[in-house]
Amino acid sequence: MVLGKVRALAVYFDSLNENNLPAFSGGDPVSGRVVVEVTGDVRVRSLHMTARGVAKVRWTESRNAGANTAYTQNYTEEVEYLHQRDTLIGDEREDGGPEDGVSVLHAGVHEFAFTFNLPQMALATSFEGKHGSVRYWVKAELLRPWLLPVKVKKEFIVFEHIDINTPLLLAPQAGSKEKTLCCWFCASGPISLSAKIERKGYTPGESIQIFAEVENCSSRVVVPKAALYQTQTFYAKGKGKQIQQLVSNLKGDPLLQGKSQSWGGKLLKIPPVSPSILDCPIIRVEYALVVYVDVPGGLNLSLSLPLVIGTIPLHACSTRTSSISSSCSALSWLGLPERPEAPPSYSDLAISEARRRECLLGCDGSDGLGEDPSSLLTYITEFRYLPPPLYSEVDPYPDPTEVSAAADLRRPDTCPSR
Structure with a gap:
């Protein structure tokens, strides 16, 4: 028997996405092959496949005392989402002798299939951050007698799907703020900012429509801006570490004193970024749209609108749902003016006094039995825009019976005897 060597050990997945990457979600089956290429006969004790998924956080803090380091504190935390081990060749035991359960692989290429299911639970999305990561992998390990093991990983x-077609993520986000610049000897007018976006949930590649109003009553030239930020928060041993990164931004025109500026749907595109991570106990990835006014020589006036970056894009039928839920603030997103037109003037719609008297007499003289039902609608339509009548002590349309009775009382010959 000619002893050979292991030329290659590799892992291949059967299912790849449109970008030629192995991508899965919670509950999905994962299948693939472990390929071993040998140049001659190779004695093998075992070949194991291990699938793991781990969220891990790690950072170090040190405190200096003069020229010396007083102490160094390591913060480490780990959460396991997946751990499965299968034996492809040999025995599961690893405590046997070097010759126990030895198999021989002959020269050539050998493939060993594997399959497993991801847990039916909320898995953390794959992520790489400065102080932590969420990683999933398959590791193959080939053990041979009297030789070092050959490993490959x-x-x-893994994507934990976030569907933005939910009422919470379709709800509009809005806010407003005002700031006054002043000192001991002078005071300038306020700077006001109001902004809104059509919904809370977006997916990478979409553009955020920003509706904003900025009014500058101060004595300085200010610039309205908008920026999308990603905030990474890591937790370990009861302590948190936070990092904020700029994802995308845009800038408006400079605003002089006494001027205002409106953004009627200014677009800010979302680049390819990691989805939000909201359920992992040690790593959180959150997003926020910050609309702010850059004030030279002073603190900026800023307004933060929280966002959720999802994986399932907006459905066509959800667009109308999100617009209806936004009530008045959604008028602009529906293509309607934000300020409705004023109602018509009563003076333009009021009818003449003769026409009014004619309608009243016509209604009083009808018994309603053989009348056309549409006449009531005509009456309502005729008078729906009429202003209320002017107050007067004299009835302009007195009852004829009451008028004749009052005239008789005023005659001297009809007065009752004392």
Whole structure:
């Protein structure tokens, strides 16, 4: 028997996405092959496949005392989402002798299939951050007698799907703020800012429509701006570490004193970024749109609108739902003016006094039995825009019976005897 060597050990996945990457979600089956290429006969004790998924956080803090380091504190935390081990060749036991359960692989290429299911639970999305990461991988390990093991590891991607077509993520986000610049000897007018966006949930590649109003009553020239920020928060041993990164931004025109500026749907595109991570106990990835006014020589006036970056894009039928839920603030997103037109003037719609008297007499003289039902609608339509009548002590349309009775009382010959 000619002893050979292991030329290659590799892991391949059967299912790849449109970007030729192995990507899965919670509950999905994962299948693939472990490929071993040998140049001759190779004695093998075992070949194991291990699938793991781990969220891990780690950072170090040190405190200096003069020229010396007083102490160094390590913060480490780990959460395991997946751990599965399968034996492809040999025995599961690893405590046997070097010759126990030895198999022989002959020269050539050998493939060993594997399959497993991801847990039916909320998995953390694959992520790489400065102080932590969420990683999933398949590791193959080939053990041979009297030789060092051969190992290979291949990572795969897990997406915890976030559907933005939910009422919470379709709700509009809005806010307003005002700031006055002043000192001991002078005071300037306020700077006001109001902004809104059509919904809370977006997916990478979409553009955020920003509706904003900025009014500058101060004595300085200010610039309205908008920026999308990603905030990474890491937790370990009861302590948190936070990092904020700029994802995308845009800038408006400079605003002079006494001027105002409106953004009627200014677009800010979302680049390819990691989805929000909201359920992992040690790593959170959150997003916020910050609309702010850059004030030279002073603190900026800023307004933060929280966002959620999801994986399932907006459905066509959800667009109308999100617009209806926004009530008045959604008028602009529906293509309607934000300020409705004023109602018509009563003076333009009021009818003449003769026409009014004619309608009243016509209604009083009808018994309603053989009348056309549409006449009531005509009456309502005729008078729906009429202003209320002017107050007067004299009835302009007295009852004829009451008028004749009052005239008789005023005659001297009809007065009752004392």
